[in-house]
Amino acid sequence: MRPLRAAAVTLAAALLGAAVPYLLTPAHAAGPVLTVTVTQVSTWSSGYGADVTITNSGDAAATGWTVEFDLPAGTTVSSSWSATRTQTGQRYRFVNVSWNGTVNPGASQTFGFNAAGLGLPLNCTVNGGACGGGPAPSASPSRTAGPSASPSAPASPSASPSASPTSTPPPNGPVVDVATAAQLTSALNSAVPGAVIRLATGTYRGAFTTTRPGTASLPITLTGPRSAVLINDGPSGTAPSCPQPTAGWDSGYGLWLFNAPYWKLDGFTVAESKKGIVLDNSHHVTISNVYVHHTEDEGVHFRRSSADGVIRDSVIEYTGLVQPGYGEGVYLGSAGSNWACHGNSGGVDRSDRVQVLNNRIGPYVAAEHIDVKEGTFSGVIRGNTFDGRGISGQNSADSWIDVKGIGYVIENNTGTFASPGTFVNGYETHNPTTTPAFLNGCGNVWRGNSSNLGGVGQYAIRITSTSKCAGNLNVVYASNTVTSATVGLTNIAVTP
Known part of the structure; x- marks a missing residue:
């Protein structure tokens, strides 16, 4: 396995404009004393992800917290989790949600955010005081400035910077805090509908599997900061003929939900495993703000009618x-x-209606960034950023997306390619024959996608066959754009 690449970089000194972290506290204080550390846990060319930790070094519990900071012009918070976010100009305000407002003495709570742009937070306060202790920093012009211009680079991975503030709903079941692999294994094995499992910062090594279902009204949540990292050093043992949790066999999957519908997976990292996150017969699962990297095979798999x-x-x-x-x-x-x-x-893997939204996929995703398999229907792939560097060309992997499914909407994505790698087209369709028979690779729609083929790719969107899709044609709208293509936008007639 390659070593974990997501080493945290503490930004506290940069935030204060000094060479010390936000951990300066009085020797003694009556009541709660809150300090804040911001840790950058992932970076990409146009932004970064950060975890924010609120620590209480006082002698009484804090019953709520509000963290505020400025971002330089050209940088915005594009998404956040485990806090309610509001914004005035370049000043951002994060307030605890109902289940993480209490910070006991010696304990901490966390939230996180993604930034579009590379500017670091400034003028940080917590409950009106400086994040490192002491009086609040002096006001800066950006606190009262109007809305900033949009960043020059696209937000990735994120929702639009103008999206509504995000928040995490309160739990409807037990809250289980875990800090070791054994505790996590136990929590996954005993989870009940409505439970919230909260990961502490740290590395968790093991085979993390659950077969516990949530319900539509009481989903089960597994949440943690990016610095909570799940690693599976397997596989080991003798595998069954078809993958299922089996005594004496370790699948090697970083996190495996088997017959476990209605889960919410939020915020943490899965790395250095055979596969990243695998869902088997686990419908209505929401995965948000996770970081999956350095896997032997695929990153995230919706399988067995998930x-x-x-x-x-x-x-x-x-x-x-x-x-x-x-x-x-x-x-x-x-x-x-x-x-x-x-x-x-009915003999088919009907992992239908899956939505892939606002993710950054790549670089060095060795096969397709998204592979849409035959027999699946009506998914949505929207607002993603694809970085084609490192695509291998092996097993026909030479495009960002290969669509063999039916009735997908693929819109407002941005794709680029640059060496190294093997790249033929941005998006492709194929029409495999299956039993039972479907019009595989048909009825899909592309609109508003921006493709830069790096002077290597032929078409932004290549439709393999029209005759095999009679009565359910693929549609490519004129709102799609392409640059640096060796041939052009598409090989079929464009729809206005």
Whole structure:
């Protein structure tokens, strides 16, 4: 396994404009004393992700917290989690949600955010005082300035900077705080509907699997900061003929939900595992703000009819380190040749209606950034950023997305390619024959996508066949754009 690349870089000194972190506290204080540390846990060319830790060094519990800071012009908070966010100009305000407002003496709470742009926070306060202790920093012009101009680089991975403030709903079941692999294993094995499992910062090594279902009204939540890292050093033992949790066998998956619908996975990291996050017969699962990297095979797999799921605001990179041709970023469904194992819906893997939203996928995703398999229907792929560097060309992996499914909407994505890698087209369709028969690779729609093919790719969108899609044609709208293509936008007639 390659070493973990997400080493945290503490930004506290930069935030204060001094060479010491935000940990200066009085020797003694009556009541709560809150300090704040901001840690950059991932970076990319146009932004970064950060965890914010609020620590109480006082002698009484704090019953609520408000963290505020400025960002320089050209940098915005594009998404956040575990706090309610508001904004005035370049000044951002984060208030605890109902379940993480209490900070006991010697304990801490966390929230996180993604930034579009590379500017670091300034003038940080917590409950009106300086984040490092002492009086609040003097006001800066940016606190009262009007809205800033949009950043020059696209937000990635994020929702639009103008999106509504995000917040985490209060738990409806027990809250379980875990800090060790054994505690996490126990919590996954005993989770009940409505439970919230909260990961502390740290590295968790083991085989993390759950078969515990949530419900529509009481989903189960697994949440933690980016600095909570799940690693599976497997696989080991003798595998069953079809993958399922089996005594004596370690799948090697970083996190595996099996027959476990209605979960929410938020904020943490999965790394250095055979596969990243795998969902089997686990419908209505929402994955948000996760970081998946350095996997031997694929990053995230919706499999065995894991329908109605969502993956959003996440980062997936460095996949396929051992098997490049199987190193997809996001894998929706299963190949027809694997339906004997995963075809649990009338013989078909119906991982339908999955939404892939506002993620950054790549660089060094060795296979397709998103592989949409035959027999799946009606998903949405929107607002993602694809970085094609490192795509391998193995096992026909030579495009950002290969669509073999039916009725997908693919819109407002941005894709780029630059060496190294093997790249043929930005988006492709294929039409495999299956039993039962479907019009695979048909009825899909592309609009508003921006493609830079790096002077290497032929078409932004290449439709393999029109005759096989009679009555359910693929549609490419004129709102799609392409630059640096060797041929052009698409090989079919464009719809105005």
